[in-house]
Amino acid sequence: MAEPSIKNSKILITGGAGFIGSNLAEALIKDNEIVVVDDLSMGKKENLPQGANLHFIEHSIADYDFMSTLLETWKFDYIFLLAAVASVADTIVRPAETHIINQDANLNVLETIRTNKLPVKKILFSSSAAVYGNNPELPKKETSPIDPLSPYAVDKFATERFVIDYGRLYDIPTVATRFFNVYGPKQNPKSPYSGVLSLILAAIKSGSEFHFYGDGNQTRDFVFIKDVVSALIILMCSDDAMYDVFNVATGQSNSLINVSGIFENITGEKLIATFGPMRTGDIRDSLADISKLRELGYLPKYSIEEGLSEYYQNN
Template sequence: MSKVLVTGGAGFIGSNLVDQLVQDGDEVIVVDDLSMGLASNIPSSPKVTFYEHSITDHGFMKDLLLKEQFDYIYLLAAIASVADSVARPYETHQINQEANIFILEIIRQHKLPIKKVLFTSSAAVYGNNPELPKREDSTIDPLTPYAIDKFATERFVIDYGKLYNIPTVAVRFFNVYGPRQNPKSPYSGVLSLITECLKNQRVFTLFGDGEQTRDFIFIQDVLLALHLIMSNSQAVHEVYNVATGKQSSLLNIITDYQKVTDQSLSVEYLPARDGDIIHSCADITKLKGLGFNSKYTLFLGLSDYWVSASRN
């Protein structure tokens, strides 16, 4: 049994991760200020301790790290809204970068015996670089404070690891979808918005012509990737794309989802938004090198997602 810290553990990805860690028999501590996550997402289990707290509270985080002596740390807490980062760049910077560096600094100063620290970054760091598929060594072109903070924190995490002998690793999530994705979030994934429209017979607003492509990955495949990265001793001081390596256009996704639900989606077309990335797809050669193979086709993932969404 390991002792694990998950920051942002009440969010979509974080809470699914906490579920998996509990199933694996780990003791999990969650720190989340509930600005984007929900307390109801966190499993009620004697193996889970939840602190409703911001990771920017340095005194609290220092005491927690020194007291608990974690084996593994997953850094997921973030203001994940790109628009929010543009409106409040410094405030989001304190959460998306400074708070994470502080955690690294406490580990460094006190030589905490961590087995691995994983930081969750984003495909947003690639920006509008037209090269496809995106490799981990592709040109980085962050276009917003959110993407800048994600990339800079990646570098801090990796280089702290190398300089101070801390086992660190970073992942770049592409378009993750699945149960507990919050359609009310300003940074909600497009699939949660489509799901909500199908559930409530609402009109879905599509910006652009629908030919824009994304690399969608189901949450269970993400959890598999994180497990492989955390359990492989060779996966240190590296960045890994977490995706399927397959592109799907929005129109194709809508067609598939209509088949899954046996419903038709009403679509309103509006002009493309400035700054929206048109095509995105990952090269996952590095992740496959750890033994990763996506278990979920888009159709299968959407089917599972719809069953879960229909229950709630």
């Protein structure tokens, strides 16, 4: 089955200069007009594809008047709400400030669309597997218990509900995702919320130490960025993806030790590893049930070996 595509559309990507947003922009720019709003607090302008179809605006989504005017002026067909303060630690230190970005700014987008009756084909909000917390049940289903353990996770779950319920109540086409451990090119190892794989790769390339919290046998559902972009486009195009939330992952788990060994084989270099106690609050094992997304035609194409190899070659 051919993958769906978005064409001849006006698309807004908040946080579009970040890791996931910039890869999404690259996939969509050929056939669409893309507007990226990003304050560059975590993203990089150089992540963005070049071309006349791209309109980059360095601005905070927390400027409600600016965002409302942008939405009313452009009347976007599709909106991807990816902007966030993605550092869990930062949300613990600054819960009220980060709440404005991670929830209120997204609510402002919904309110602007509702009150102005703006036509939109689909709005997608990017949530996180962090909403599941430390519940030991595996694999995580969208119906699994929710136990957010940080302001970041609380805001993600609350905004999920706003997005889904705004859709139902006001007839706005909406959908939400829960990303698991996404990795790939343009991931910034200097980011405070960078995926562990980018940190392992950076340590191997620089010959510096990498510290495992625990024995390294903790497992994660690592999903390559191109599979994530494929999932996002499927969810935007599918009429069956409406007023609901979907796990975005592979349905396979790998330990950190196994992943570091694959990187060693790819690079021909050894990782200098140190080990210590697990961090309080860290999840031992994570695995997604992706059957809901599979029913829409999603099929992850990248094995962990293939994804890590392409990541290394393009990093």
